Amino acid sequence: MSATNSLLSANLRSHGRRYISTGLAVAISTAFIVITLIVMAAMTSSLTSGVYSQYQGGTIVVSQDNDAPEGAIESAEKALKDTNGVTAIKHMAQWPVVAQTDTTRGGLYVSPLAPKPFAEPVLSAGTAPTADDQIIIPESTASSLSLKVGDTLKVRSGFTEGDYRTLTIVGTTRSNTISMGIPASYVTDGGFSAIFGSTASGKFIVATSGANTDSNENPPEATQDEWVAKANSALSDISGVSVTSVREAITKDLDQARLGASVTTGIMLIFPAIAALVASIVVSSTFRVVLTQRTRELALLRTLGATRRQVRSLVTREAFAIGAISSAIGVVVGWMIGALAVVESGLGTSIAEVLVGVSVWQLALTWLGATLFTTLVGVFPARAASRVAPIAALAPVNEAGAGSRKKHTLRFILGVLVAASGSALVAYAWRLDSASQKFMLSFGGALVALLGAVVAVSVLLPALTRAFGVVFPGMLSAMARENTMRNPGRTSATGSAILIGVTLVVTIMVGAASVRTTLTNAVNDARPFDLIAVSTTGELTDDQQAAITSTDGVAATVAQYAAPGVLTLAPSASAFEPAEGSGAVEPGMTLPVMITGEPNYTGVTHSTVTQMGDDEVRVGDKALAGQMLRLCADTCTDLSAAYDKDLSDGDTRVSEKTLRSIVTSPERQAIIIKLADGADVEAVQSTLLKDSQLSVNGSALERQMYTKVIDQMMMVLVGLLGVSVVVSLVGVANTLSLSVAERTRENGLLRALGLTRRQMKSLLALEALFLSLTGALIGVGLGIAFGWVGVMSLPIEGATAVMSVPWLQLVGVCAVAIVSALVASWLPGRRAAKVSPSEALATE
Numbered sequence: 001m002s003a004t005n006s007l008l009s010a011n012l013r014s015h016g017r018r019y020i021s022t023g024l025a026v027a028i029s030t031a032f033i034v035i036t037l038i039v040m041a042a043m044t045s046s047l048t049s050g051v052y053s054q055y056q057g058g059t060i061v062v063s064q065d066n067d068a069p070e071g072a073i074e075s076a077e078k079a080l081k082d083t084n085g086v087t088a089i090k091h092m093a094q095w096p097v098v099a100q101t102d103t104t105r106g107g108l109y110v111s112p113l114a115p116k117p118f119a120e121p122v123l124s125a126g127t128a129p130t131a132d133d134q135i136i137i138p139e140s141t142a143s144s145l146s147l148k149v150g151d152t153l154k155v156r157s158g159f160t161e162g163d164y165r166t167l168t169i170v171g172t173t174r175s176n177t178i179s180m181g182i183p184a185s186y187v188t189d190g191g192f193s194a195i196f197g198s199t200a201s202g203k204f205i206v207a208t209s210g211a212n213t214d215s216n217e218n219p220p221e222a223t224q225d226e227w228v229a230k231a232n233s234a235l236s237d238i239s240g241v242s243v244t245s246v247r248e249a250i251t252k253d254l255d256q257a258r259l260g261a262s263v264t265t266g267i268m269l270i271f272p273a274i275a276a277l278v279a280s281i282v283v284s285s286t287f288r289v290v291l292t293q294r295t296r297e298l299a300l301l302r303t304l305g306a307t308r309r310q311v312r313s314l315v316t317r318e319a320f321a322i323g324a325i326s327s328a329i330g331v332v333v334g335w336m337i338g339a340l341a342v343v344e345s346g347l348g349t350s351i352a353e354v355l356v357g358v359s360v361w362q363l364a365l366t367w368l369g370a371t372l373f374t375t376l377v378g379v380f381p382a383r384a385a386s387r388v389a390p391i392a393a394l395a396p397v398n399e400a401g402a403g404s405r406k407k408h409t410l411r412f413i414l415g416v417l418v419a420a421s422g423s424a425l426v427a428y429a430w431r432l433d434s435a436s437q438k439f440m441l442s443f444g445g446a447l448v449a450l451l452g453a454v455v456a457v458s459v460l461l462p463a464l465t466r467a468f469g470v471v472f473p474g475m476l477s478a479m480a481r482e483n484t485m486r487n488p489g490r491t492s493a494t495g496s497a498i499l500i501g502v503t504l505v506v507t508i509m510v511g512a513a514s515v516r517t518t519l520t521n522a523v524n525d526a527r528p529f530d531l532i533a534v535s536t537t538g539e540l541t542d543d544q545q546a547a548i549t550s551t552d553g554v555a556a557t558v559a560q561y562a563a564p565g566v567l568t569l570a571p572s573a574s575a576f577e578p579a580e581g582s583g584a585v586e587p588g589m590t591l592p593v594m595i596t597g598e599p600n601y602t603g604v605t606h607s608t609v610t611q612m613g614d615d616e617v618r619v620g621d622k623a624l625a626g627q628m629l630r631l632c633a634d635t636c637t638d639l640s641a642a643y644d645k646d647l648s649d650g651d652t653r654v655s656e657k658t659l660r661s662i663v664t665s666p667e668r669q670a671i672i673i674k675l676a677d678g679a680d681v682e683a684v685q686s687t688l689l690k691d692s693q694l695s696v697n698g699s700a701l702e703r704q705m706y707t708k709v710i711d712q713m714m715m716v717l718v719g720l721l722g723v724s725v726v727v728s729l730v731g732v733a734n735t736l737s738l739s740v741a742e743r744t745r746e747n748g749l750l751r752a753l754g755l756t757r758r759q760m761k762s763l764l765a766l767e768a769l770f771l772s773l774t775g776a777l778i779g780v781g782l783g784i785a786f787g788w789v790g791v792m793s794l795p796i797e798g799a800t801a802v803m804s805v806p807w808l809q810l811v812g813v814c815a816v817a818i819v820s821a822l823v824a825s826w827l828p829g830r831r832a833a834k835v836s837p838s839e840a841l842a843t844e
Helices: 003-054 072-081 139-144 189-196 221-234 246-268 270-293 295-303 308-344 351-357 360-386 390-394 402-429 435-469 475-484 488-526 542-549 656-662 681-688 699-742 744-752 757-793 807-834 837-842
Strands: 060-064 086-091 095-100 105-112 123-126 134-138 152-157 165-173 185-187 203-208 241-245 531-535 554-569 590-598 616-619 628-632 636-643 651-655 667-675 694-697
Touching: 003 246, 003 270, 003 308, 003 360, 003 699, 060 072, 060 221, 060 246, 072 086, 072 203, 072 221, 072 241, 105 139, 105 189, 134 139, 139 165, 152 189, 165 189, 185 189, 203 221, 221 241, 221 246, 241 246, 246 270, 270 360, 270 488, 270 699, 295 308, 308 351, 308 360, 402 435, 402 757, 435 475, 435 488, 435 757, 475 757, 488 699, 488 757, 488 807, 531 542, 531 681, 542 554, 542 667, 554 656, 590 628, 590 656, 616 628, 628 656, 636 656, 651 656, 667 681, 681 694, 681 699, 699 757, 699 807, 744 757, 757 807
Parallel strands: 105 185, 134 165, 590 651, 616 636
Antiparallel strands: 060 203, 060 241, 086 203, 095 105, 095 152, 123 165, 134 185, 152 165, 531 667, 531 694, 554 590, 554 628, 554 667, 616 651, 628 636
């Protein structure tokens, strides 16, 4: 072993504990990257397999053109069925149905079960349907509707209000929790025709005879091309249909699937990149501080004859060794967790299978990249350490010299200029009319502004941390805040790491809360009622109204009545020309309309509603606005017309008092429902839908959908960004550990002067508190600002952006920062408190 290698080995043994936090930061970031790559690779593989499975066994694909005449695809199917060599046809249909159970109602997407040699659904239980009254459904659907194999459910077409058909569930299929499509239920061709009236769709796949097939049971390319020509000849008399080979269809779908997967992977890798950025701050700070602490050691090597190049090489090798070991640990941990994530998401069947299937090259390149990244980060501190002359290095070093101040001033000015440039780009983007350009430029400007803000604030962090410590009284607090100023670079790096993570998390939280409030307000303004129940068969009965009113979660209801009538121009009105130009409407001409009476909404609205006057009628024809109209049913009344954009032609709306003045017995058309505070809208709807003759919808469902989607996205994003916060907290522990190491003699002196072990632990805890809380508070402020920028930049049409700050969640972020900092300070504090005063004072 060479002298350099022996020295490297000795250095790693003697200084290894100082690099533990560095290794942990690198390992976490590397594991995060590996997990992301494994999960996204599994998703891409699943999409690819899905494409091949869709066309398994097929030879050609026949599709209907947009301008095809009616019946073209049916005629094409009939012609090809009679062609010699055609063995089977697969209908590419996935159509919606309404499913009714004994307890609730839901939606399914149904496809006809394809015959062999086409791929069969992968069953998790039961068997495939063989009769027209049987169905198999996805596991996720069975779970949400509380169904199992052997149960029955009623279904009808989602396109019309037809009759229900009772089907027996004979099996369930596997459904991924990470899916790019909607899982289908399957029935026989006959069952599909019974529900929708036809099995024909805009596309079908044809299977042909022949034993020479590939692993996907598709015939050779030459055979496929022959069948394309043969099918085109057979369909020459049918216009509006196109024939392609299965090979071309697979290639086209694979290109789309891979493009989508690549974009998704790129987006997902942003989060590991953020964690790697935070880790680089921790690693750089650690190397810089450790090498500063080892100045005497490195200078001694120079005095004994080592050149600058040799010293730089030695330190760089240390960085490489730490990076290699830490990255290897991260790769192995990420490999294991990634396999578990794939299996849990349904993208894999067993952990062992996933582990074996992971690309070795992908793992090796990730390890190499993380190792080189760590080495590169360590090169700059190594170069700085190698430049110190032996004599100068053995003397005390003034860390706060003028040169340092100049560099910090320059960095601050640079950060301010970058932040100002980013802000100017955002301001310019907001002036654009194109929603997509506005969003993209605002996003880019915000990233530039964030980078500049972090650079500028990092210069101020040591002073801000000290100023924040003034709020806390006592001797220990005074010592803690002065300690944070002893190494401004380390304090700045640690605070910056925390600041980045907290800023991004708060940005997501504020953005999610603001978007949620914006969309909720827009929904409330447009549809001020929680739920509206209508009958699918006609008039609502007294029993149905009583059942709705007595449902748990319903706070108030009001019935809305309607009746058919006719609308004419009042004799005093002049003729006018409708907007459609269909001719003049003369007084006395009648138009059939549906008259809806507007009840008193006072007890059922959740936003302000202007009630109609008894002397007006609202119409859906803009040309009628301002006219004096005569509305007739059992009797007639003259009313002033006003245009309502939410009404269609043939619909009119009047006050309930006016309706009852011209109609003796109006029909109960709908029940408007207001929910009780805290009521679960889906539970209320589920209860009401036990009545198969009711249809229940409303803004409460839309509001809950927005809330659920936004909250789920926020949880995912915050979880991904949480890794960066964890890495930054590792930096806090690292800073305190290095501080304990370099202040061993000082800590021993404090212990000798009467500082107890408990006070020593409290001192380190206060330092951690000042560091983390300062970074967290600044991060909260920046996060609120950038969250608002994000909301203002989103292309949300028809809604006014509303700023909403989730203060409770932000308090939670600060609380997590405080608790995590205290936890991070525990081990360094314990180590500092364990050293006896005599041993500490004897340390050189």
